[in-house]
Amino acid sequence: MKKLLLLISLPIISCAQNEKPLTVTEPILNDKMQVTSSQCQYIDEDVYLVNKDYVVYENCTSRKILFPDMQSFRFPKYNERSFFALDKNGIYFRGEMIKTDTTGFKIVGRNNDYRNPEVLWKTKDAVYKNNQKISVSDVATFQAVECFNGHYFKDKNYVYYFDKKIENSDGATVQKSCDDFTFDKNNAYLKGEIIRYENEKIIPVNNVFFKTSKHVLTRNNDQFTVHPNIDANSLQSLSRSYSVDKNNAYYGTFALPVKKENLKNIKVWDQINRAYLSDGVKVYSRDNDLKNNFDAKTFGMLPHSDFCFDKNGVYEREWIEAKNIVIYVKFPFKYSQPVSSENTFITDDSRYIVYENQAYDPWDKKFYDNLSSDQIALAKENKLMLDKAGESELIIDEKYDYLLYKSGNTIYWDGKKTIADATTFSHVGGIFYRDVNNVYFYSREEGLLVVKDMDNKTLEVFNGFFKDKNFIYHYYDKIIKSKNIELLAVFTGYRMGCSQDTTPGSNYYLFKNFEGYWLVCVSDKVSIRHLGNELPDQKEWNPNLKESFEEK
Structure with missing residues (x-):
């Protein structure tokens, strides 16, 4: 995936934005607060709560206290549903330790069953399903056929229906698939089983x-429909949507009015939300949109976009609902x-289309003329930002968030300088x-807002909260003092019902610090209850808990 850099065409001004200060808010004291939800024993997702000397793992029905190597304890970068953690001794899957070399750890895929998840993952030495090692012919090349949550996986030798190896399959030629159907050079597969039609192999086009060898078919779930007027011997793919046989070109199953003698001249563009076919005489859009006057011989599409061009201009497609027609609007270049394709390109993030020495922003409808050769070079590197006049540029050295970035020795928000020290x-x-x-x-609408009373030197993340030398916080809501802080447990609070339910969701947290135990409810507001220096009977603070609470 290409790295995207933000290009903004708003005026760059020298004065800083208004960094309106925010004041940390105090929590609400509630001496009667209890955990009121009974959906789950604990929390309705998988979490690891990392404290100084130990880790707590929780899900809906269980809670485990773990003592990993804290120096090396960490989470993988892509941690599907927070199932995994690692330390120098092995891998934790849903709180269970699998002692293994962690080199090459990678989550390969999972099924779609949210309640009974099965995850495929691997290290350099083995492939696992959940906490059990499975047999594959080549660990190094084991991967999803295409979709992370698809049904099919492969290595260099075989195809697998999740963890089941399909005999006589060929991993080198298996085709991309996100559903339960795929094929390779040997067979077609439905739900992991080889399928045939009239005792012949079915090969997708x-x-x-x-x-x-005899029939052309389309599939609807497990059923196949025969198309007798399409020639099976000559049918071949032109793209995901277009195909051709000796008689016709097709968009989907629709035969386009391309003359037989022009089939040899066909070119196809099929990307994102647009699909075009040219026979050298006429350009067709999808299933025979002829309401265009494109020059067929010079027609093309700009990469990774829905925009097209011919020798006369660069266009975007617009639907006029009142007239029930499609029109093609030419961008306002001179x-x-x-x-x-030699004098026109689109930037990698699709922000600017550049023609000759001109640029156009199709999203904000802004045109820029007389770009310098340096500006064009920056645009090709995806590093150009134009001001309103198109005369200034900033090179984005680092992007932090939407509209927030560093250029040179300045931090900018929405094209405006901020007071932040770069x-x-x-x-x-x-x-x-x-x-x-x-x-x-950081607010995308207001920029960088200074938060008073938080210590900038010691502020850090603590189990989804923020902690400095004085307090822990939920965003800029103060909770309790941070000295000797531990997070012992999380409990499911209120969950929204139907789409019209406006009651804010919530979770409950059991903390411990030098002052004792605290029950904290985080919702649209933060409420706290001091439980005392000793943890009281759980019925006083969580009457729904079905077993005795183990502190540590």
């Missing part, structure tokens, strides 16, 4: 057609030379940042 500016976690002077709460 593209996303629309399949064929045997066209002096025929448009081609040399010490860093991300704390979530939407908190800091520099040598302040802690900042």
Whole structure:
């Protein structure tokens, strides 16, 4: 996946935005608060609560206290549903330790059953389903056929229906699949089983057609429909949607009015939300949109976009609902030379279309003329930001969040300079940042907001909260003092019902610090209850808990 850099065409001004200060709010004291939800024994998702000397794992029905190697304890970068954690001794799956070399750890895929999840993962030495090692022919090449949550996996030798090896399959030629159907050079497979039609192999052509030696088929779930007017011997794919046989070109199952003698001239573009076919005489959009005047010989599409061009211009497609028609609108370049892929390109993030020495922002409908050669070079590197006049540019050195980035020695929000010190500016976690002077709460609508009363030197993430030398916080809501802080458990609170339910959701947290035990409810507001220096009987604070609470 290509890295995207933000290009903004708003005016760059020298004055800083208004960094309106935020004041940390105090929690609500509630001496009668109890955990009121009984959906789960604990929390309705998998969590690891990391304290100084130990870790607590929880899910809906269980809670485990773990003592991993704390120096090396960590979470993988892509941690599907928070099932995994690692330390130097092995891998934790849903709180269960699997002693193994963690080198090459990777989550390969999972099923779609939320209540009974099965996850495939591997290290350099083995492949596992949940906590059990499974047999594959080549660990190094074992991977999803395409979709992370699809049904099929492969290595260099075989195809697997999840963890079941399919005999006589060929992993090298298996085709991309996100559902329960795929094929390779040997067979077609449905739900992991080899399928046939009239005792012949079924070979997919593209996303629309399949064929045997005699028949062309389309599939609807487990049923196949024969298309007798399409020639099986000559049918071949042109793209995911277009195909051709000796008689016709097709979009889906629809035969386009392309003359037989022009089939040899066919070119196809099929990307994102648009699909076009040219026979050298006419350009067709999907299933025969002829309401265009494109020059068929010079027609093309801009990469990774829905925009098209011919020698006369660059276009976007618009649907006029009142007239029930499609029109193609030409972008407002000053066209002096025929448009081609040599003098026209789109930036990697699709922000600008550049033709000759001109740029157009199709999203904000802004046109820029007389770009310099340096600006064009920056655009090709995806590093150009134009001001309203198109005369200034900023090179984005680092992007932090939407509209928030560093250029040179300045931190910008939405094209405006901020007061943040660029040399010490860093991300704390979530939407908190800091520099040598302040802690900042980042709002996409308002920019960097200075948060008073948070310590910028010691602020850090603590189990989804924030902690400095004085307190822990939920965003800028103060909770309790942070000295000797531990998070012992999380409990499911209120969950929204139907779409019209406006009651805010909540969770309950059991903390311990130097002052004792605390029950905390986090919702649209933060409420706290001091439980005392000794943890009282659980019925006093969580009457729904079905077993005795084990502190540690």
